[in-house]
Amino acid sequence: MVDASSAFQDSLPVSSDDLLARMRAAGLDFEFYEHIPLRTVEDAKTVQGGAVPAGDGRIDIKNFYLRDRKKRNHLVVLEQDREVDLKALGAQMGVAGLSFGSAERLMEFLGVRPGAVSPLAMVNGAGAGVQLWMDAAVRDAGFVHAHPLVNDRTVAIRPADLVALLEEWGADLAWLEL
Incomplete structure (x- = not known):
């Protein structure tokens, strides 16, 4: 069964290895x-402070692909413990009727599988017209932890570097003050 791990990265439009190479080349x-x-925030918390360092202004995120x-x-990229009310979130974003996108649309528009969604998926999403919304807490962090298109890898990147990368890809980024 195909999952969101790096074992199946070659079936993605952009592999995790290719994304990491592009980031290094930049x-x-x-x-x-x-x-x-x-696969979930709860899963992620099991490695925070262990396999993935915690503290020092680092922020862990959760990501929602919505229509x-x-x-x-x-x-939508939020601090991992942020409570979410889709109706209130939609009001702040100026959109109505937010709902979760299907796994098929997730692959079509962001090029990732469920469990591997992150702002780095905008390497595909920017060209597909996906609007990116990020929690202002991300902008203010020392490092942001994000999956590089697969869910068994994490990168820690400075917010300014992440934003520069997103801008290079042509991502339409808006900040959420929550």
Whole structure:
């Protein structure tokens, strides 16, 4: 069975290895960690402070691929413990009828499988018209932990470097003050 781990990265539009090579070629300084596959925030908490360092201004995130009533695609990146009310979130974003996108649309628009969603999926999403929304807490962190298109790897990257990378890809980024 195909899952979101690096074992199946070659079936993605952009492999995790290719993304990491692109990040290195761009001169980005980031930390790289391999660990068990993480499908949920609860799974992620089992490796935080162990396989993936914690503290020092680091922020762990959760990511939602959403569609609105007008069938527009949104990637929402929040601090991992942030409570989410989709109706209130939609109001802040200025969109109505937010719902979770299907696994098929997730692959079509972001090029990843469930469990591996992250802002780094905008390497595919920017060209597919996905709107990126990020929690302002991400901007203010020392490092952001994100999956590089698979869920058994994590990179720690400075927010300014992440934003520069997203801008290079042409991502449409908006900040959420929650």
